[in-house]
Amino acid sequence: MATFAAAAPPAVTRNAAQALTAWAAAAAVFVWAHGTNPQLSMFWAFGLAFGFVLQRGRFCFASAFRDLFLLGHGRNMKGVLLGLAVASVGFGLTMSRQVPMTSLGFDPPTANILPLGAHTAVGGILFGVGMVLAGGCVSGSLYRMAEGYVASWATMAGLMGGLLAANFTWNWWWSASMADAPRIWLPRYLGHPGALALTLLAMGATYVVVLWWEHRSGMVLPATREPAPPSAGVADDLRALGRTVFVRGWPILIAGAALGGLNVLLFSAQEPWGFTGEVGRWGVMLSTALGFAPPPMEGAAELPGCVMVPTDGALANHMTFQVGGMFLGSFAGAVGAGEFKLRIPKQPVRYLQSLGGGVLMGYGAGIAMGCTIGAFFSSIPSLALNGWAFAIFLGLGAWIGTKIISRNA
């Protein structure tokens, strides 16, 4: 491992210059968007932060589930669990102010409390298989696109296609499963403290199961952290801090906690973190432009979260700014660390695998009303039962996906 010299080598200077250029562009877009509509600039800033943290933490929901089965370790799952715990406390506090009286039968309007039914299960399985085949979920594929992974662009195209297919079949799912499916918000049955306590307890139990699982499979984790070099003063400390934040990968627990905290801030400001609704909207716009618009989706207008909003003809909205911000934030993180590189798979079959994984994820997210973010990372903190159900079937799908890739390695 290269040690950090007092005089920065040329590569570090070049990386820093590229990152500064990216951040300057991000700031310029922020200023312009703020003059147009402050909501756009806020979502842009949140997008930048989410993208930067995802990239720096190499945060990967797909590997959190997959590595349990493939490697028998839960390193990433522990980061996810911490993020969920942080977000649950924050969401719980926010929702207790939004709906103080849970007995009246009102749900917090923007929380991801979604219909729980067969579509949740099928969507979770399809998404789980797809994310393992593609080597990343929706957010993972986005920051990999920004890091220069060419196959991840195929995943994004597949996602759009899968979401569009879900759009066309939505009304079937609506009458078969969604319309009569309950939307179960735990605080209505347990009160705010009870629902939060049960949720945190379930996370603690999951953590214990992960530990047990690791030991059962003979987990070996070699030490990878290098000792910190001696510091000669404030300048050295700042340089070391800069390297920790911008160059070295973040510990997964820090990244998980940061993502959970950002999700709380965004939820208090407007709505939980989400993603797939916007990608779905691009698909609808594209198909409408090509002359085959999907039919109006029954019931979709009343649902929160990532349910695809029928396009109002506008090219961009606040979600466009959030997704764009995530892309640029990831890119800035990647170039600053010297991790940007065009990566071209040598085996052409990988493109097919990425595309197919994307299609499965897109269709799954379409009918489950969200991806690993909207239907999971924002649903469990909403203290909604659909988040846990989606997680279980996501795990099942990841297990099936792991079987498939282990056979065709």
Next chain:
Amino acid sequence: MNESKAAKTLDVRGEICPYPMMLTVSALKKLTPEDRVLEVVTDHAPALDTIPTQAARLGFTTDVQESGGSEWRLVLTRIAGAGGS
């Protein structure tokens, strides 16, 4: 370590998770008992966590060398006395 024998190299650049790790594991399993070292070249940062873990299970230590431009060379060395199973 037998320095006279050139180390085998596995190039997994361009591969995305979990393939760098899986291809490394299958290459390690194919090594003959005389092969003490395998060098893996990767440009996938998450593999810097997954490969050392799996290599340790098969009795190899990992030395990670940054070769710049978002590429890394992992030198996997068989721990003396460890079997190759």
